[in-house]
Amino acid sequence: MKNSLKVERAKKDMTQAELAKLVNVSRQTINAIESGDYNLSTILALKISKVFQVNVNEIFLLENKDL
Amino acid sequence: MVNFTKSKVYFTLCKKKCTFEDIIKTLRMKTNYLLPQKFKTIGIAMLVPTLLMAVLFLFYDFEFPFLDFRVFSIINDPIMGDTEHFKFIEDNITNELIAVFAILSLVFIAFSKRKVEDELVANIRLKSLLGATYINYLVLLFCILFFYNFTFLWVMMFNMFTLLLFFIIHFNFKMIQLNRK
Numbered sequence: 131m132k133n134s135l136k137v138e139r140a141k142k143d144m145t146q147a148e149l150a151k152l153v154n155v156s157r158q159t160i161n162a163i164e165s166g167d168y169n170l171s172t173i174l175a176l177k178i179s180k181v182f183q184v185n186v187n188e189i190f191l192l193e194n195k196d197l
Numbered sequence: 198m199v200n201f202t203k204s205k206v207y208f209t210l211c212k213k214k215c216t217f218e219d220i221i222k223t224l225r226m227k228t229n230y231l232l233p234q235k236f237k238t239i240g241i242a243m244l245v246p247t248l249l250m251a252v253l254f255l256f257y258d259f260e261f262p263f264l265d266f267r268v269f270s271i272i273n274d275p276i277m278g279d280t281e282h283f284k285f286i287e288d289n290i291t292n293e294l295i296a297v298f299a300i301l302s303l304v305f306i307a308f309s310k311r312k313v314e315d316e317l318v319a320n321i322r323l324k325s326l327l328g329a330t331y332i333n334y335l336v337l338l339f340c341i342l343f344f345y346n347f348t349f350l351w352v353m354m355f356n357m358f359t360l361l362l363f364f365i366i367h368f369n370f371k372m373i374q375l376n377r378k
Contacts, residue, residue: 155315158375162317165378171316 133190135164138182153177229319232309240305247298250291260291296357303361307368321371329364 139149146160153160153174162168170178170190179186253259268288273281311318336359340352 155317156313158378159315159317161378162375168317168320174316 131169131190131196132166132193133163135160135178135189138184138189142182149178149181152181229310229314230308231314232305234310234312236305236309240302240309243298243302244306247295247302251295251299254292254295260289262289264290264294266290299358300361303358303365307361307365311372317375318372321375322368325368325371326364328367329360332363332367333360 135149139146146164147157150157150160154177155174159168159170163170163174175186175190179189182189250259266288267285268290270284270286270288271282273284273286275281333356337352337356340349340356344352
């Protein structure tokens with residue numbers, strides 16, 4: 131699964147720590163999601179999409195290898 | 198496109214009408230069975246004297262004389278004599294106390310909450326428990342095959358604690374790795 135979390139953060143001029151605080155996780159978790167080291171849960175994906183006010187699949191996209 | 202997070206669409210969950218917000222709130226209330234954060238400090242404080250006592254007991258046969266008690270045993274199988282069931286016996290409980298405190302302190306250290314307990318930490322915790330279980334039983338399998346008689350009894354004695362010990366080492370190593378990134 132690839133994501134455009136870094137881009138969305140940049141659009142809002144938001145740091146990893148700020149986003150982490152808003153969705154109630156650690157900064158390391160946001161970093162691990164951005165670098166693709168960790169596949170987040172549905173609930174966290176929904177919370178993040180809510181912060182950026184976009185749909186989940188505008189940030190998180192399935193890759194061919196996931197199908 | 199409909200934004201679900203902001204919509205007032207109602208869902209039916211358990212015969213109750215609820216919004217998307219309500220579902221998120223319900224999911225957030227999931228239970229975790231971890232101990233409060235302060236238990237880690239208690240665990241470490243308990244482990245230090247327990248380890249000291251364990252070394253004294255194992256290598257110098259040290260026992261506290263004031264810990265001689267009449268204790269209830271379900272099964273007592275002495276080296277000399279017959280097996281007894283459901284009887285009170287005389288015993289020095291130093292070794293029992295060491296084992297109880299060692300297990301409690303390791304459980305406290307292993308399963309207390311971290312400062313930030315999120316889903317990534319829960320994921321690492323689960324993976325570490327799996328890793329520790331594999332390592333523990335691989336070591337045990339090796340010992341079953343290559344250690345005999347009293348040495349194997351020693352192995353079994355240490356095996357009571359090694360699963361928790363491997364878990365603590367594995368989990369903390371992974372957390373340090375994560376924090377370095």
